[in-house]
Amino acid sequence: MINPGKKLQREAKRQVGKIKKLIKPKTKKAGLAPGTLVYTGEKSEQPIKISVIDYLGENFEEKEVKSVEETFSLQKTDSKSWINIDGIHHIETIEKIGDRFDIHPLVLEDILHTTQRPKLEDYEKHIFIVLRMFIYNEELHEIKNEQVSLILGKHYLLTFQEDIGDVFDSVRERLRKGGPKIRNGGVDYLAYALMDAIVDSYFHILEKVGEDIEEIEDRLVVNPEKDDLKKVHRLRRDLILLRKSVWPLREVLSQMQRNEAGLINKSTEIYLRDVYDHTIQVIDTIESYRDMVVGMLDVYLSSLSNKMNEVMKVLTIIATVFIPLTFFAGVYGMNFENFPELHWKWMYPWGFWIFTLIAIGLMLWLFKRKKWM
């Protein structure tokens, strides 16, 4: 039982380590003018990867470009373009895009500070959306937590991610295969599809958390170990952090549905309502899990008390039975000169042992009656 436990623990540690980032506040920036671009994530050596998907009805083109300038021509065409930037540590690239797409410096700043809570900001020409994406890597048993920023314009959708690798492959596949809804829908529908993929990935994480809860819960009832407390505590913390990531998403989605900027088509609203529903479901589940985890702590504490009670009972039974007997044995070990009992013939073999057995029997009967045994 040690091995899988250890593994699980190691795994939990890694998971926590990744989620922790969520609460690290952005401090590198303090003291700079607003709109000054500084990347607050971990420095990466990786080159930026820019991939473009351009589509309009039957036309579909997917390519990877070297420099961001190559994408600028797309802005003028009527076709819908999804420009995805993996890696935001290359500040000049971000600045060039900001310049070209007329993005407010504060928005660029938010894209680079990768500890934002989900939010939506409505600019005239585009909507800026921040989301948090969780990727569960099955091989490494690791959860990666990334900020995804979306700039949704009339004909283009820009997405910024911290690293290569995301939960959008299914969306790309649908685009390639030419799913009618996604091809004919606007970029707002594409944005919806990405958000839907992200919310779906939350369900995946929750399923993992749910499995952990079930596993620990079963153990707590039978035989709680010290490690279980740590795990419960970690679950609690993870749920606090998950909640912090998901809760504001609700507001983001209802803002989108209100659709004040006019960038969301009527037909997409119904789909947004659907993601909204899923988000509520995620929040609901998180809250239920939190309630359960709090309850588990009570169960753990009670189990500890129960165990202590059991230990104490054993001690008390042994002590209560043998301490008085030891006294009697001690009495007959005294060396008084005038000690009549010592000379009675049947005192030892019968008198002493019978008395002892009766005493023991009586005690045990009493303990039984008190339900200690």
Added chain:
Amino acid sequence: MINPGKKLQREAKRQVGKIKKLIKPKTKKAGLAPGTLVYTGEKSEQPIKISVIDYLGENFEEKEVKSVEETFSLQKTDSKSWINIDGIHHIETIEKIGDRFDIHPLVLEDILHTTQRPKLEDYEKHIFIVLRMFIYNEELHEIKNEQVSLILGKHYLLTFQEDIGDVFDSVRERLRKGGPKIRNGGVDYLAYALMDAIVDSYFHILEKVGEDIEEIEDRLVVNPEKDDLKKVHRLRRDLILLRKSVWPLREVLSQMQRNEAGLINKSTEIYLRDVYDHTIQVIDTIESYRDMVVGMLDVYLSSLSNKMNEVMKVLTIIATVFIPLTFFAGVYGMNFENFPELHWKWMYPWGFWIFTLIAIGLMLWLFKRKKWM
């Protein structure tokens, strides 16, 4: 006392096992296009059962049909039709219905993902309502938890259930007997009647939970056992999940009362207000139960402490009485050459025992005064 306890526990386990489904998030879907129909419940071999009740004033017809196409003709008539589908694992059937009744793909998707929270969605031609139904099987001591989806149109009401068996028999009976209100009312009244039946079934479940609470509460005060903790914990969890199922229903019902789609008749509103009231009552009761269950955990912990105190007192009394005496017995068992007391004539029979009895008496008096005995 072991047998009924075991039975209760087994029973509780089964119950939990069924309710648990509520929180399992839908993961099979992740990555598919929205509106792709995938059934996420347990695969079933059962054929789909489609039953139709068609009525208008005096006319009443009830039949079971083989294929869904047979029901399509009903749509054109003025009579009111209730088409109930038991079993939703047969995706083509669902798709055909969706096609014919012009149901949005997202709605069909929600019908198939059987872990929805209660909700109401207003489409132009119909209202889509999701409810959760709890069926208590008296024979198996089992609670089944199912998703019931309603499509309420102008002249028709579609209901989708996961399995055969529901809480609607009383409604069917009233239809058959020709109750004036239900016959002359629209399908909106019929929908109300079904919702009322579901809310009534919650009261039934709550009654069972209430009995459990009362039983455990009485035991906790007298002599709490380790199993009781588990039961309290389970009750707590069940209430968390029940609350999750019932809470959103309030919103559903008040949305229906606001009646924006015009599919709800004025005369039905008063009945909806009644179900709304019942729902509030259910929620109220759940909250009170939750408060009580939390209080029970405190009582359990205190009872444990109390028991420990009792055990410790016994140990302390025994040890405090006999340990010093054992020391004195030990003293007179020492082998010093020059040991005057050993040679005093009445030292043993009187001196020693009188001293011992006085010491014991004194101790007991002290314990009495401290209220330890």
Added chain:
Amino acid sequence: MINPGKKLQREAKRQVGKIKKLIKPKTKKAGLAPGTLVYTGEKSEQPIKISVIDYLGENFEEKEVKSVEETFSLQKTDSKSWINIDGIHHIETIEKIGDRFDIHPLVLEDILHTTQRPKLEDYEKHIFIVLRMFIYNEELHEIKNEQVSLILGKHYLLTFQEDIGDVFDSVRERLRKGGPKIRNGGVDYLAYALMDAIVDSYFHILEKVGEDIEEIEDRLVVNPEKDDLKKVHRLRRDLILLRKSVWPLREVLSQMQRNEAGLINKSTEIYLRDVYDHTIQVIDTIESYRDMVVGMLDVYLSSLSNKMNEVMKVLTIIATVFIPLTFFAGVYGMNFENFPELHWKWMYPWGFWIFTLIAIGLMLWLFKRKKWM
């Protein structure tokens, strides 16, 4: 101290037994058509008692009638009539009244299901109000909890109670004596007077609860007993249930003040504001009491820990003093042949006892310094 404690406990038990009814959900009804009249309270053999008070300025008549038909003539007159029905198990009578006064079947149903939460429903011809009444019987030390239903029309006020006996005697007295406000006011003022009497009775109950809290609180601080925990737990539960009864009353009263049906006179509104204030005061007090009771549980737990600490200290002091000494006594009881100390002349009378006394003194001094004694 046993006798009064026992009495109090018995009393508390009875009290709880009565209040419990509040949370029993209505299950007898499940499956019936809405508006089907079934009485869910305890079956009673008592006949229904119908009493009528009819008044208009100087005219005042009070009588008890045999059958409900006798009251129907009053409806046509301009005089104000208060028809009070004690006992609602006679369904035909209720149906006749319903018929005559044009009461919606759902209202009749609610009158009979005596576990309603307070509510107000506005029908065109009358307002339907449900209240919960608590009667403290001084002789039996018992609290009765009843549902009171009011139908407030233009010229009549119907009240339905489960049993004979209520808190309205003071109102009747004022009517008889011809208090100017009550005689000249409409039936809405009468309804107010009844509601005021009910809210006043809550203060009475709260006073009893407050006395209990004070009594237990004092005891908890000095010497908590096992029974006190049960009492605290019961207080907590009672407060949960009281809150459930009173909380919705606030909404009822503010609905009445909004006076949408036009059945409430302007001059009565100021009085309703007064009852509303009292209700807020009741709720406030309940919340404060709940906070206090929760705090008491913490105090109880801490007191238990404190007591355990004390017990453990005694054990530890005794054991720590005598166990080492017993070892030394044991040492000199060993039978080694070569045992020089045994032959030293003053070893026993002086050496041994002086060492013992010094050891004890040292230990006690240490315990003193650690503040264990």
Added chain:
Amino acid sequence: MINPGKKLQREAKRQVGKIKKLIKPKTKKAGLAPGTLVYTGEKSEQPIKISVIDYLGENFEEKEVKSVEETFSLQKTDSKSWINIDGIHHIETIEKIGDRFDIHPLVLEDILHTTQRPKLEDYEKHIFIVLRMFIYNEELHEIKNEQVSLILGKHYLLTFQEDIGDVFDSVRERLRKGGPKIRNGGVDYLAYALMDAIVDSYFHILEKVGEDIEEIEDRLVVNPEKDDLKKVHRLRRDLILLRKSVWPLREVLSQMQRNEAGLINKSTEIYLRDVYDHTIQVIDTIESYRDMVVGMLDVYLSSLSNKMNEVMKVLTIIATVFIPLTFFAGVYGMNFENFPELHWKWMYPWGFWIFTLIAIGLMLWLFKRKKWM
């Protein structure tokens, strides 16, 4: 350390005794007609003291009158009059005032029932305000808790207090000295000044509570005593009650600012906003204190557990060291005939003691490693 502790405790007791009144519900009234005047406070032999301050620009008159009739003439003048009544047990006086100033009977009733929560009621001719005043008596270390009722008319301000002695002396002084704002302001400004004085007195009480919290907090961390628990519990209760007194004041002040009756001048509004701010600050502080006090209970419980742990460790160390040794001593005290060790020459002086010392050393080393010592 005993003396100051005792004193503090006595003091705390007195304090609690006074605050308790706040939650005693009004029961003397039950059953009487609304507006029947009954004084529910403690019966007092003191005569009523009526003092009048009349001012208009340069004119200022302050006098004490014998009978209430003397004040009636003031009503007709344009000058601003503050009529303060200390002592409300003399019902006729109150009735006469009510008559003359046209005060609604329900208001008079509220003035006499001295357990009202703060509230504001808007009558056409005047505003009725209830406040709670806390007076800390430095000499007696006592907190007095009184209800202050204000009737604010166009030219007059009536104040009713339960006892002689209040926190308004600074306001009187300003009036006498002819502070320009207070002399030229209307009676609404005067009412504001009184309310400001009351809110300021809350800060004073909170400062005392804060000192208590700091004192106990420091002690809890170092060496918690049993009395500290009681004090923490009392602080908690006091804060519950303080909150109950202050919370509704917020609403009162914002109602005044909305100024619907037209009795509040525009220029006073800014001052009301200031008191409002202070009230929020008071509530904030109360909430923070409550959070802290709850945290202190956790600390207390943990400290108890810590202490118990320490005691248990001492017991365990002693027992673990000496019980096995006692066994060995017992072994060599056995009387077997064939007992070779007893005859070995150096067994006792060296063998036995060296073994003993090694055993003790080993044990202590183990405990050290386990960090028990």
Added chain:
Amino acid sequence: MINPGKKLQREAKRQVGKIKKLIKPKTKKAGLAPGTLVYTGEKSEQPIKISVIDYLGENFEEKEVKSVEETFSLQKTDSKSWINIDGIHHIETIEKIGDRFDIHPLVLEDILHTTQRPKLEDYEKHIFIVLRMFIYNEELHEIKNEQVSLILGKHYLLTFQEDIGDVFDSVRERLRKGGPKIRNGGVDYLAYALMDAIVDSYFHILEKVGEDIEEIEDRLVVNPEKDDLKKVHRLRRDLILLRKSVWPLREVLSQMQRNEAGLINKSTEIYLRDVYDHTIQVIDTIESYRDMVVGMLDVYLSSLSNKMNEVMKVLTIIATVFIPLTFFAGVYGMNFENFPELHWKWMYPWGFWIFTLIAIGLMLWLFKRKKWM
């Protein structure tokens, strides 16, 4: 491990000492007329330092002035002036400024009472804003908590600070360097920049708190010490107080965005939204930290119970093994004349020791099975 721990503790103490000021209510003022200027902070000997930054497009002037009168001329020019006053204990200076800039006496009072919660008050000619600034002094490991008051007029911005030293150096630097946004923006943009600097400093404090939480959390899981409890308690208290400082800031910022006074330019609103977002992030983080700290207390308590359990097990194992054996040794130390076993030849060397070893072995096996070892 002692040294760094001690240091951390000392550091924490200092931190707490500084933050505590936040909750000290203002009492010096009680009883004075509103608007009477009394400084409630610590009396300082320092002279007041007045620094002026005057700028308009290309023009930039920064100077320090001796008397406040020197700044009055700036009011007439079109250039934007930031007048910063460090030290508010010199009341005449404050009064002169108040006079000249037409500041309401209540505002001046609030500036001097340095325990205000953040707020915004809208006067016709200017907006009054109160903020709380936290400065972390890296050298002294100290947090200073100061009130910063802003008066934002059309062309001027007055800032009042308690002491020399603030978090505004970066803003000054940007002004000097001539950052285009800050130079061309109005004083409202300047006010925004200062608020942004303050909110950024909160992130810095939170980072320190986060480090503390992480450090303690790790230790709690491994080997909790008594001091850790104190630290957890202090963290909890600090978070309560931080929350009290930051929470109202949200309201302040949304009031500014609503921009009713017309003193905030449209172009600044977007920046205010940005600070608003950061404030929400700060509050979010504080809440998550609070949740975590509460969880840590549970972990601490459980760890204590665990440790106690371990101690008890050792005691029980030792006692259970040796107490019965001691009894047997005692038995064979009895001096009965007729004691056959004593004369059996192999009884001692084999019989006794084999029995003893078997008994010990059996016990250990039992403990193993119970998982106590």
